[in-house]
Amino acid sequence: xxxxxxxxxxxxxxxxxxxxxxxxxxxxxxxxxxxxxxxxxxxxxxxxxxxxxxxxxxxxxxxxxxxxxxxxxxxxxxxxxxxxxxxxxxxxxxxxxxxxxxxxxxxxxxxxxxxxxxxxxxxxxxxxxxxxxxxxxxxxxxxxxxxxxxxxxxxxxxxxxxxxxxxxxxxxxxxxxxxxxxxxxxxxxxxxxxxxxxxxxxxxxxxxxxxxxxxxxxxxxxxxxxxxxxxxxxxxxxxxxxxxxxxxxxxxxxxxxxxxxxxxxxxxxxxxxxxxxxxxxxxxxxxxxxxxxxxxxxxxxxxxxxxxxxxxxxxxxxxxxxxxxxxxxxxxxxxxxxxxxxxxxxxxxxxxxxxxxxxxxxxxxxxxxxxxxxxxxxxxxxxxxxxxxxxxxxxxxxxxxxxxxxxxxxxxxxxxxxxxx
Amino acid sequence: xxxxxxxxxxxxxxxxxxxxxxxxxxxxxxxxxxxxxxxxxxxxxxxxxxxxxxxxxxxxxxxxxxxxxxxxxxxxxxxxxxxxxxxxxxxxxxxxxxxxxxxxxxxxxxxxxxxxxxxxxxxxxxxxxxxxxxxxxxxxxxxxxxxxxxxxxxxxxxxxxxxxxxxxxxxxxxxxxxxxxxxxxxxxxxxxxxxxxxxxxxxxxxxxxxx
Numbered sequence: 001x002x003x004x005x006x007x008x009x010x011x012x013x014x015x016x017x018x019x020x021x022x023x024x025x026x027x028x029x030x031x032x033x034x035x036x037x038x039x040x041x042x043x044x045x046x047x048x049x050x051x052x053x054x055x056x057x058x059x060x061x062x063x064x065x066x067x068x069x070x071x072x073x074x075x076x077x078x079x080x081x082x083x084x085x086x087x088x089x090x091x092x093x094x095x096x097x098x099x100x101x102x103x104x105x106x107x108x109x110x111x112x113x114x115x116x117x118x119x120x121x122x123x124x125x126x127x128x129x130x131x132x133x134x135x136x137x138x139x140x141x142x143x144x145x146x147x148x149x150x151x152x153x154x155x156x157x158x159x160x161x162x163x164x165x166x167x168x169x170x171x172x173x174x175x176x177x178x179x180x181x182x183x184x185x186x187x188x189x190x191x192x193x194x195x196x197x198x199x200x201x202x203x204x205x206x207x208x209x210x211x212x213x214x215x216x217x218x219x220x221x222x223x224x225x226x227x228x229x230x231x232x233x234x235x236x237x238x239x240x241x242x243x244x245x246x247x248x249x250x251x252x253x254x255x256x257x258x259x260x261x262x263x264x265x266x267x268x269x270x271x272x273x274x275x276x277x278x279x280x281x282x283x284x285x286x287x288x289x290x291x292x293x294x295x296x297x298x299x300x301x302x303x304x305x306x307x308x309x310x311x312x313x314x315x316x317x318x319x320x321x322x323x324x325x326x327x328x329x330x331x332x333x334x335x336x337x338x339x340x341x342x343x344x345x346x347x348x349x350x351x352x353x354x355x356x357x358x359x360x361x362x363x364x365x366x367x368x369x370x371x372x373x374x375x376x377x378x379x380x381x382x383x384x385x386x387x388x389x390x391x392x393x394x395x396x397x398x399x400x401x402x403x404x405x406x407x408x409x410x411x412x413x414x415x416x417x418x419x420x421x
Numbered sequence: 422x423x424x425x426x427x428x429x430x431x432x433x434x435x436x437x438x439x440x441x442x443x444x445x446x447x448x449x450x451x452x453x454x455x456x457x458x459x460x461x462x463x464x465x466x467x468x469x470x471x472x473x474x475x476x477x478x479x480x481x482x483x484x485x486x487x488x489x490x491x492x493x494x495x496x497x498x499x500x501x502x503x504x505x506x507x508x509x510x511x512x513x514x515x516x517x518x519x520x521x522x523x524x525x526x527x528x529x530x531x532x533x534x535x536x537x538x539x540x541x542x543x544x545x546x547x548x549x550x551x552x553x554x555x556x557x558x559x560x561x562x563x564x565x566x567x568x569x570x571x572x573x574x575x576x577x578x579x580x581x582x583x584x585x586x587x588x589x590x591x592x593x594x595x596x597x598x599x600x601x602x603x604x605x606x607x608x609x610x611x612x613x614x615x616x617x618x619x620x621x622x623x624x625x626x627x628x629x630x631x632x
Contacts, residue, residue: 157613188612189604190627191514214512218616256613276610281490283610 009110009118021121024305024312025103027149028123032101035142037125039101042078045069052077053266059109071107075302076267079126080294090129093296097135098128103305117306124287126300131291133244136271136299140245143275143285143301144254150308152277152284152315155254157217158245159261160271161288163226163238164213170231171206179263181210186263188214206231217258220246226259245271267293273301279318280311340408342397343375345386349393349416353384356415360384376400382412392417431615433473433622436487436495438480442603445517446496447475449605453625472618484509484606493611494619500580500601504541510612513605513626520582524548524596527569530576538568539578548578548598566590 006012013021029039046052048060048070058070072078079100084091090098103123110118125142127135140156147154164185168178177200184192193214197207209229216222223243230236239259246252261272272288285308287301342360344350345368350360361378363371368385375383381404385396394413399406433455437446450456450473457470468475476492483497484505500522502511522541526534534556539545542560549556559574568574569592580601581587581594605626612619 155614187508188510188512188607190512192511217613218620256616258613276614278614281488281493281608281610 007118009116011117020309021305024150024309025123028146028303029101029103031145031149032125032142035099037099037101040079040082041104042072042075042082042102044072044105046072046078054108057108057110059107073106073108075102075104075106075122075124076126076290076300077294079300080298083128083295091295095129095297097130099125100128101125121305122302123305124300124302126298128295128298131270131289131297131299133241134248136245136289137248139287139299139301140255140273141249143273143287146303147275147277147284147308150312152308152311153254155256155276155278156273157256157258157261157276158242158271158273159258160238160242161262161268162241162270163235163259164262166232166235166238167206167209167213170235171202171204171210173200173202182262185210185214185260188260190214204231205229209235214260216260218256220252220257222257222259241271269293270299277311277315280314282307284308284311340381340404340412341379342382342384342412343371343378343380344384345371346384346393346396349384349396352393352416353412358412358415372400382409431618433494433615433618434492435473435475436483436492437475437477438483438497439477440480442480442496442498442518443477446515446603449515449626449629452629453622455622481505487606487608490608490610492608493615494605494607496603497606498601499604500541500544500599502604502606503599504543506543510607510609511604512607512623514630515603515605515626516630518601518603520580520601521594521597522578522599522601523581523594524576524578524598525566525569525581525587525592526576526595528591528593532575534576536574537576537578538565538574540565541578544598545578566592
């Protein structure tokens with residue numbers, strides 16, 4: 001038999017990991033639902049569009065008719081398509097808030113290097129049909145809450161690439177020179193920025209602002225610093241928008257500004273943000289405003305679930321196994337009596353327990369001793385012996401291990417007895 | 422205190438490349454107030470100082486350690502950083518370890534370039550695409566000049582420092598692809614989460630950088 005193999009960058013999820021992932025998705029769905037976001041679904045297969053922001057990264061397939069399809073590589077353009085189909089008025093520019101959430105897989109056809117896979121679960125939201133500092137702030141707040149909902153401490157960096165664009169306009173940076181300069185700013189590569197500014201013979205207040213922007217990160221004071229030297233009204237407006245977003249927050253403690261956020265996905269046009277957590281070197285989620293590119297007014301964010309769960313696991317390791325941890329995970333050690341598993345040779349009794357929400361597996365072995373051994377192998381907490389063993393169903397329920405919480409057994413017996421009475 | 426603990430006074434982990442650049446990297450860090458103790462055992466891979474520790478590794482591994490956040494920051498040649506394709510912050514040009522990455526051919530060669538050997542396959546591929554050359558790229562791990570001399574390739578892309586090696590092998594530098602020097606690189610999350618530590622360090626390193 002050949003060894004089963006997967007394409008590179010893809011993996012199986014065994015039950016524990018799958019359960020942890022499902023619990024995280026449930027927590028996020030509940031959060032977004034409580035803020036009035038409606039969950040939608042979009043197809044995993046799309047028609048390949050060459051101007052799609054990630055067209056070069058998409059897995060491509062040939063359709064039966066010969067057309068080229070792409071596996072979904074980004075939810076945002078897919079949701080924009082859904083909005084155009086289902087809410088044509090909003091897509092045409094009507095101002096009304098439309099709140100959508102999603103979760104699912106995306107695929108990137110990239111070299112599977114640097115511990116990055118090629119199939120990712122993304123969970124996110126889009127707030128469409130409105131554009132204001134208040135709308136930006138709602139998304140940033142929910143980005144923070146998303147990280148908290150998974151038991152981590154968030155740090156969110158906020159920027160506005162429109163500021164760098166305004167500086168380029170003011171300095172008269174040629175179109176062909178913008179990508180490399182934005183890239184150098186985004187990498188905070190001071191010497192490369194200086195070399196490019198000199199090489200393109202940029203001078204004056206706008207050039208000075210370009211030289212300064214890589215280091216403009218930190219608290220609200222960087223806004224004051226930038227505002228003091230904003231060379232044009234457009235640059236000032238980009239900064240005022242950020243100031244407006246910050247004004248929406250009573251507690252700015254875990255927000256940071258970075259005016260040098262310059263190079264993002266092509267569709268972003270306004271305020272953008274990324275969330276990090278302590279002692280984890282990679283961003284957990286990213287998002288921003290894309291007014292005028294995919295839709296007239298829209299912004300959103302996507303959270304990389306694999307990344308976040310890796311951060312949860314590393315935080316757990318650092319806390320140590322004995323310490324209590326924030327209460328979302330389902331994986332790991334079974335909690336006594338919390339969610340008992342019963343193995344049963346009594347089908348009517350099993351039905352009663354299941355109706356009360358208890359997990360019950362049917363023993364496959366018919367012989368009671370063999371069934372008991374089977375139940376132990378499965379890790380079951382209780383065994384419900386067959387009616388032939390005598391006694392009431394409650395009497396026939398026995399704990400399989402010494403460390404099973406007696407209170408859990410008592411609850412199950414009450415369920416069984418209650419149905420009988 | 423564990424290295425992970427302490428959000429108020431975070432511990433810094435710095436990835437440093439083995440070899441010639443190591444001494445100068447340690448000196449630059451020391452001048453910037455982030456000195457680490459050099460252990461007596463020359464095989465040691467971890468140097469510890471006050472609130473900072475250094476991991477010593479091959480230069481090509483530095484971007485990986487910093488990108489994945491195992492190290493908060495590092496020192497690496499700009500050539501290696503470009504080749505890695507990592508989008509790390511590179512806020513300081515430390516000024517030492519200067520070299521060029523160049524296209525090199527046997528002296529006087531004028532024929533078409535059909536095959537290029539290099540330790541920098543990514544940079545070479547991008548360079549060839551930029552100049553519109555259809556030549557193929559062969560990735561080698563060292564002594565790239567040999568590829569030219571032995572006829573494996575009709576050009577190589579390699580580091581040129583003084584040009585002495587080229588002259589000794591009757592090779593010449595045809596085109597400069599990139600200028601390199603040692604950069605102080607920083608993990609994107611670390612710069613934001615440990616800015617209280619990293620900002621002053623970056624400022625001090627810029628102050629002390631060799632011009």
